[in-house]
Amino acid sequence: MDKAEKLVDQLERHDVEAFIVSGLWNIRYLSGFTGSNGVILITGNEKLLITDYRYYEQAGQQTDFEIVLHSGHTGHKGKIYEEVANQVEKRNIKKLGFEERHLSFGLHGWLDEMVDAQLIPTFDVVESIRMIKDPEEIENIREACRITDEAYLYITKFIKEGHTELEVAEELGRFIKEQGGYSTGFPPIVASGIRSSLPHGRATEKIIEKGEMITIDFGACYKGYWADISRTVSIGEPLEKMKEIQEIVLKSFNNCVANIKPGMQDTEVDQLMRNHLIETGYNDRSGTGTGHGIGLEVHEKPLFSVQKDKVLEKDMTISVEPGIYLPGIGGARVEDVLLITEYGCEVLTPSTKELVII
Numbered sequence: 611m612d613k614a615e616k617l618v619d620q621l622e623r624h625d626v627e628a629f630i631v632s633g634l635w636n637i638r639y640l641s642g643f644t645g646s647n648g649v650i651l652i653t654g655n656e657k658l659l660i661t662d663y664r665y666y667e668q669a670g671q672q673t674d675f676e677i678v679l680h681s682g683h684t685g686h687k688g689k690i691y692e693e694v695a696n697q698v699e700k701r702n703i704k705k706l707g708f709e710e711r712h713l714s715f716g717l718h719g720w721l722d723e724m725v726d727a728q729l730i731p732t733f734d735v736v737e738s739i740r741m742i743k744d745p746e747e748i749e750n751i752r753e754a755c756r757i758t759d760e761a762y763l764y765i766t767k768f769i770k771e772g773h774t775e776l777e778v779a780e781e782l783g784r785f786i787k788e789q790g791g792y793s794t795g796f797p798p799i800v801a802s803g804i805r806s807s808l809p810h811g812r813a814t815e816k817i818i819e820k821g822e823m824i825t826i827d828f829g830a831c832y833k834g835y836w837a838d839i840s841r842t843v844s845i846g847e848p849l850e851k852m853k854e855i856q857e858i859v860l861k862s863f864n865n866c867v868a869n870i871k872p873g874m875q876d877t878e879v880d881q882l883m884r885n886h887l888i889e890t891g892y893n894d895r896s897g898t899g900t901g902h903g904i905g906l907e908v909h910e911k912p913l914f915s916v917q918k919d920k921v922l923e924k925d926m927t928i929s930v931e932p933g934i935y936l937p938g939i940g941g942a943r944v945e946d947v948l949l950i951t952e953y954g955c956e957v958l959t960p961s962t963k964e965l966v967i968i
Contacts, residue, residue: 626707695724779813791830798828840945
């Protein structure tokens with residue numbers, strides 16, 4: 611079953627005759643089209659990609675969907691929805707599902723005026739389909755993870771006292787590109803010293819000094835699919851307090867990986883990672899989220915927190931990332947990409963998670 615057929619299977623469940631898909635990542639997932647202007651219309655037996663003339667040749671190379679060009683200014687979002695309405699009316703569609711998350715209030719109102727159909731909001735239908743990866747997706751994620759691990763091993767030999775955080779981040783990006791990946795989706799986090807207490811501490815011109823721990827969080831992308839890891843290194847011996855929190859985070863991570871399996875609620879995964887943090891008194895310093903799905907986007911469903919959302923299934927790819935953040939002192943985080951297997955999980959980024967002292 612191809613990806614679009616998985617969405618066709620959802621028509622009856624959502625009591626609609628057709629779906630329009632406007633989220634760009636969802637369009638890419640279903641059709642392969644990577645342009646910045648497009649809407650998909652899916653019926654029980656048709657797959658249409660509506661775009662403008664700038665992308666006609668590109669769309670023909672990337673997708674087997676029927677390509678429909680809208681007229682008018684290429685940058686005018688309303689024009690593409692005029693063509694959506696035209697195609698809906700041609701097919702006499704009376705119940706049309708749309709992506710609540712991705713269709714703006716203004717465009718919804720515009721479309722509602724143009725079609726003689728009931729607009730039915732749907733939430734994360736394609737995102738939920740995307741959670742289960744097919745073999746090709748898994749292989750792309752494996753390669754992204756391999757490149758990421760190689761980059762981490764390389765950067766532990768490159769980094770030294772006197773480098774700036776930005777120099778380290780830029781070298782990571784250079785190495786990843788050299789290995790056949792790219793890393794433009796999210797800037798690498800390189801946060802040293804007391805800045806390591808910032809969960810998303812972007813790299814700065816700060817000079818890395820002796821005795822500082824450094825949180826490095828980054829990932830390569832390969833054929834559109836991402837890896838995402840976090841590691842902690844130290845320039846010389848760090849403070850005992852920093853060693854302590856690194857060991858606690860690593861134990862929390864290992865406890866989770868050893869017990870994770872299909873059928874587990876996302877809230878159970880969150881709790882597995884928090885158990886040791888609670889025992890050691892650091893849970894209130896760990897943040898609210900402990901992991902996420904990974905694929906076409908670095909952060910996608912499922913999202914692991916105290917709020918129940920999804921059940922783990924075989925062939926999901928996820929990231930788990932327990933951390934401890936102490937303002938004014940520093941922080942530590944461990945993160946890996948996992949593939950959910952029939953009975954447990956496989957770690958796709960097996961490079962050492964122990965504190966590396968340089």
